[in-house]
Amino acid sequence: METLIEVKNLMKIYNPGENEVRALNDVSLQIQKGEFVAIIGQSGSGKSTLMNMLGCLDVPTSGSYFLNGKDVAGLSDDELSEIRNQEIGFIFQGFNLIQNLTALENVELPLIYRNVPAAKRRELSVTSLKKVGLEHRMEHRPAEMSGGQQQRVAIARALAAAPPVILADEPTGNLDSGSSKEIMQILRELHEEGRTVILITHDNKIAASAKRVIRIMDGKIVSDTSLLEEAGEDIEKIAAKIEAEQDKE
Numbered sequence: 001m002e003t004l005i006e007v008k009n010l011m012k013i014y015n016p017g018e019n020e021v022r023a024l025n026d027v028s029l030q031i032q033k034g035e036f037v038a039i040i041g042q043s044g045s046g047k048s049t050l051m052n053m054l055g056c057l058d059v060p061t062s063g064s065y066f067l068n069g070k071d072v073a074g075l076s077d078d079e080l081s082e083i084r085n086q087e088i089g090f091i092f093q094g095f096n097l098i099q100n101l102t103a104l105e106n107v108e109l110p111l112i113y114r115n116v117p118a119a120k121r122r123e124l125s126v127t128s129l130k131k132v133g134l135e136h137r138m139e140h141r142p143a144e145m146s147g148g149q150q151q152r153v154a155i156a157r158a159l160a161a162a163p164p165v166i167l168a169d170e171p172t173g174n175l176d177s178g179s180s181k182e183i184m185q186i187l188r189e190l191h192e193e194g195r196t197v198i199l200i201t202h203d204n205k206i207a208a209s210a211k212r213v214i215r216i217m218d219g220k221i222v223s224d225t226s227l228l229e230e231a232g233e234d235i236e237k238i239a240a241k242i243e244a245e246q247d248k249e
Helices: 047-054 077-087 103-113 118-131 147-159 177-192 235-248
Strands: 003-014 021-032 036-040 062-067 088-092 165-169 196-201 212-217 220-226
Touching: 003 047, 021 047, 021 196, 021 220, 036 047, 036 177, 047 165, 047 196, 077 088, 088 147, 103 118, 103 147, 118 147, 147 177, 165 177, 177 196
Parallel strands: 036 196, 036 212, 088 165, 165 196
Antiparallel strands: 003 021, 003 062, 212 220
16 A cells, blocks of 8 residues: 555654653654554543644644655645645544534535635535435534534535545544444445545544554554454454553553
């Protein structure tokens, strides 16, 4: 497979000096095109900081980050903004929908910033909403939808322009168990279609949906394991494997 993301010796230091905090401490990893990867860690582990780096939402103190062969670690804010707009589809725990816009308008919004013509915007947005099962809710506003439906709108928004990376930050954090299963099934289907999915989570069972799990602790990667090598292994067994790894630390 072709390398999509390569991180080398990434450092993120807050309060340099005597009281410095190393949120990321010499992190290196590669993610190939088409992988489904979960990055798991508890609060304060560094997973959110790593997500911000991978999503070009922040820049490292030192080290390099190559996305599609381009070193993005030293780019300007405007250049990082362009990469976020063109290369990464974001799905957030809090949905981040505009309350006075319909589902369709929310999905169209990023396409406006990409200067996609109106007719094409509408076509891409309708297709994305159909993909997540919301063809009958396109004219509804967020307040008129359940949490699971709002998250599906957020997924449709992330998909509309077919970015090479889908970055999902705790996408089920505000959802009940039924809606969580629906969202994870959509992410699995996206992966099966060939998209690269990076899932940030603290939940072992959610991480078990991925085919590769990277565990981070105290700013360092402590394990990086492919968990679906055995055909037919179910989510409960995989989650138990992740918990066993955690217990070893």
